[in-house]
Amino acid sequence: MLKNEMKAHLTQKTLPFWQNLTDWERGGWYGYVDKDLNVMKDAHKGCILNSRVLWTFATAARVLGDEGYLTYARHALQFMERFEDKERGGVYWSVTPEGEPLDKTKHTYCQAFAIYGLAAYMRAVGESDPLYAVARDRAFRLFNVIESHCSDEGGYGEAFEPDYVPVGNEKLSDNPKLMERGEVASRTMNTLLHVLEAYAEFYRAIPDEEVREAGEKCLERFLKVMYNEPARRLEVFYDKDYRSLLDMQSYGHDIEASWLMWDAVEALIPEEEREPYRAMCLTLAEATCERAFTDHGMENEIVEGEVEHTRVWWVQAETVLGFANAFELTGDEAWMERVKQQWQYVLDVISDPRPGSEWYWSTDENGVPTKKPIVEEWKCPYHNGRMCLRMIERA
Numbered sequence: 450m451l452k453n454e455m456k457a458h459l460t461q462k463t464l465p466f467w468q469n470l471t472d473w474e475r476g477g478w479y480g481y482v483d484k485d486l487n488v489m490k491d492a493h494k495g496c497i498l499n500s501r502v503l504w505t506f507a508t509a510a511r512v513l514g515d516e517g518y519l520t521y522a523r524h525a526l527q528f529m530e531r532f533e534d535k536e537r538g539g540v541y542w543s544v545t546p547e548g549e550p551l552d553k554t555k556h557t558y559c560q561a562f563a564i565y566g567l568a569a570y571m572r573a574v575g576e577s578d579p580l581y582a583v584a585r586d587r588a589f590r591l592f593n594v595i596e597s598h599c600s601d602e603g604g605y606g607e608a609f610e611p612d613y614v615p616v617g618n619e620k621l622s623d624n625p626k627l628m629e630r631g632e633v634a635s636r637t638m639n640t641l642l643h644v645l646e647a648y649a650e651f652y653r654a655i656p657d658e659e660v661r662e663a664g665e666k667c668l669e670r671f672l673k674v675m676y677n678e679p680a681r682r683l684e685v686f687y688d689k690d691y692r693s694l695l696d697m698q699s700y701g702h703d704i705e706a707s708w709l710m711w712d713a714v715e716a717l718i719p720e721e722e723r724e725p726y727r728a729m730c731l732t733l734a735e736a737t738c739e740r741a742f743t744d745h746g747m748e749n750e751i752v753e754g755e756v757e758h759t760r761v762w763w764v765q766a767e768t769v770l771g772f773a774n775a776f777e778l779t780g781d782e783a784w785m786e787r788v789k790q791q792w793q794y795v796l797d798v799i800s801d802p803r804p805g806s807e808w809y810w811s812t813d814e815n816g817v818p819t820k821k822p823i824v825e826e827w828k829c830p831y832h833n834g835r836m837c838l839r840m841i842e843r844a
Contacts, residue, residue, distance in 0.1 A: 451792065452844040456513070459837035462800070464509060466807040467502060467830050468521060475547050477528035478502050482824035486806055493543045493551050495826030496532045496559040499525060503566030504650075505834040511573040512842045519573065526570055526580060529563060529587070534611055539594045541611075542620070543826065555609045557599040558621060558640045560591045561647040567591075568647070571654035588651055595644065596663060603689065604670060607640055622686060624695065626752055632694055634686035638675050641667055642706055649713035664717045668726065671710060676729050681736035697752045700741040701764030707733040708767075708774035727778060734775040734784075742768070742787065745814065746794050758814040763832035765791065765799050770836055773843070808833055 470479045470488065477499050481492035503525035510518040531548035532540040534555070540563050542552040567588040574581055598613040599606050607618040622634035648664035651657075674691050675683050683703055684693040711730045714723050741748035741756075747768040749757040768791050776784035798816045801809050801823065810821030810828050822828065 451789065452841050454792070455837040455840045458796075458800070459509070459834065459841070460513070463807060463830055463834050463837065464506075464518070466805070467505070467834075469805070470824065471521060471524060472546075473524075476531065477525070477544075477548065480546075480824070480826060481822060483822050484818070484820050486803065486823060491546050493545060493826075494528075494548070495543045496529075496540050497562050498824075498826050498829040499528060499532070500559070500562035500566040501829045501831035503529060504562075504569040505830045505838075507566070507569040507573040508838050509834070511569075512838050522570055522573060523580060525566065526584060529566065532559075532563070533587070537611060537613070538590055539598070539609075539611075539613075540591065553611045554616065554620070555594075555599075555611060555613065556620060556640075557595060557605050557607055557609075558643060560595050560599065561640070561644045564588050564591050564595075564647040565643070565650050568651040568654040572650075585655060588654075589657075592648075592651065592660060592663075596659075603691065604636060605641060605644060607635065607637065624686065624697070624752070626695055626697075627686060634694055635689040636687040636691065638683050638685050638687075638699075638706075639702060641670060641675065642702065642709060645671070645713050646709050649716040652716055661717050664713060668710065668713060668718065671706070672725055672729060678729075678732075681732050683733065695752065696754070697750060698737075698740070699750045700737050700748050701750065701761060701767055703733045704737045704747065704764070704771035705767035707731070707737070707771045711774055711778070731775060731778055734771050737771070738775075738787065742791075744790070745816065746791070746798065748814075759811050759819070760799065760814060760816075761811045762799055762808045762828070765795050766832040766836040769795070770839055773840060777843070 472479055477494045479488050479490055480494045481489040503522060506518045506521040510516055510522060531544050539555040540559050541550050542554040542556055542559055545551050567584040570584045571581055606615055607621055608616045610616055617633050619633055621637050621640055645664055645667035648660050652660045652664060677684050682698040683706055685697050685699050686694040688694060707730045714726045746760045747764050749759045749761050749764055769788055772784050772787045798812055799808050801807060806823060809818045811819045
């Protein structure tokens with residue numbers, strides 16, 4: 450029943466919404482829809498949004514067995530070329546509506562999501578597709594960019610100039626408390642999580658040992674550095690030497706990481722070496738559930754003892770997947786009951802009932818929508834589309 454409900458939601462609401470935002474004339478996807486559903490066709494186009502759209506349509510084609518979605522995946526793949534720096538490698542943060550470079554920051558996060566989308570395309574089409582080699586070669590180039598230009602002896606850097614000179618990481622370090630103090634994180638849990646995710650997807654697309662080893666190092670860094678075992682959480686913002694900058698738990702990232710890390714473990718780690726990761730992932734799910742799950746959705750985060758109650762779209766989607774993964778790991782039916790409860794909450798509160806819309810960006814804890822846009826460079830079909838696709842695939 451749950452599988453059928455999610456398939457209907459995906460194919461009748463989420464995917465049609467994004468199909469209607471395809472910019473067939475200039476390429477890519479329109480980058481902004483305001484809260485009143487006005488499409489801003491002259492908004493810039495972000496690498497994160499377009500990479501995630503590529504992943505979504507490619508994965509929809511593979512999981513649903515519907516090649517019609519490949520039309521949109523190929524459109525996304527072709528537009529991704531507009532983000533590339535042909536001379537120095539890597540992808541830019543954003544381009545103009547016409548596809549010309551705009552924000553030329555090369556962020557590790559963007560490189561990772563481009564790999565993620567390209568790998569999904571490879572998995573969807575197979576080697577016989579005429580664009581398979583294009584996707585494969587781009588993905589390997591970006592993998593080499595991350596490993597050669599975005600890394601140092603301690604791990605991954607974050608933000609860089611086009612020539613890979615490091616710059617401030619305000620884009621991924623925008624917590625209000627840090628901003629009040631004038632602090633900027635040199636490393637973030639968020640970026641490492643999505644590098645890991647990209648490498649796991651890439652390895653599933655083509656089992657390259659260098660990719661597997663790089664993903665394994667990411668997992669080890671989570672287990673040995675970023676996981677605060679006594680506090681039962683992942684630390685979020687760090688200086689270059691991995692000193693945590695803020696007393697904070699991001700409930701959304703922890704519940705997302707609880708399943709994403711395990712998904713990567715299944716792809717990258719031999720079965721006999723998985724137990725420490727299983728324990729970490731379950732602990733994160735249990736702690737997040739105990740501290741932040743309510744009968745009206747998942748809290749957002751807690752910073753220096755103060756809970757932020759906004760119900761953010763992606764946090765609610767990742768809660769479904771985190772709880773479903775905990776059920777798979779334990780067989781405890783209580784986790785599946787929570788999945789059903791959370792899914793119903795999403796349908797009742799987070800999914801926008803207006804015709805032609807998708808999900809609200811956020812609501813307050815009482816379910817009143819905020820004034821955030823329906824689409825912007827971070828708000829795209831990745832979290833909610835992936836929630837449906839993974840639940841369908843794993844059913």
